[in-house]
Amino acid sequence: MKTRSLVGEAHEVQRAVALIRFGARLQVLEGEINLSRERLLRLYREVAGKSPAKGMLPFSTDWFTTWQPSIHSALFFNMYKTVSKASGIERVDALIRAYGLYREHLALAGLPEVLSITRAWRLVKFHDSGMLETVPCTQCGGSFLLQQYDLKRHFVCGLCDMPARAGKTRAAAAERAAALA
Secondary structure, eight states, X not given: OOOOOHXXXXXXXXXXXXXXXXXXXXXXXXHHOOSOHHHHHHHHHHHHSSOOOOSOOOOOSGGGGSHHHHHHHXXXXXXXXXXXXXXXXXXXXXXXXXXXXXXXXHHHHTOOOOSOHHHHHHHHHHHHTTSEEEEEOTTXXXXXXXXXXXOOTTOOOTTTSOOTTTTHHHHHHHHHHHHHO
């Protein structure tokens, strides 16, 4: 019979609680936390007050390279890389810390959260498998994510070369809110 450390198990529970509070899907917990599925389900119900969402996880790298998600993905991933390198902690702990920093940054700037913890987890997985790569912008020098076979030579990020539609949805939403008031 294999004995488990109570301290190690408590650490796994703390990680799971942090991920659940960020809104992680059960598949993320199963992939990163070393607890049984039944225990994770009970913990999810206790912390979130509801059963975990069902359905497929994001499976395409395309989402991370569109205009607004690309900016948020780059912001999160650069925080993740910095936290990982600076502290030498495990991947799941770096994910939790970097995602917390991402949310704090957005709250301070008054911006909506575009990247969920589940998408952030997939982003790290996609990068680790080589499906997404970091590429510097030729104009600002910022580090952004591109798909493995995208052209990288003269890459210009979405901040330096904004599409014509950028910001239109926020302005339209503000106009609708003003009209309803």
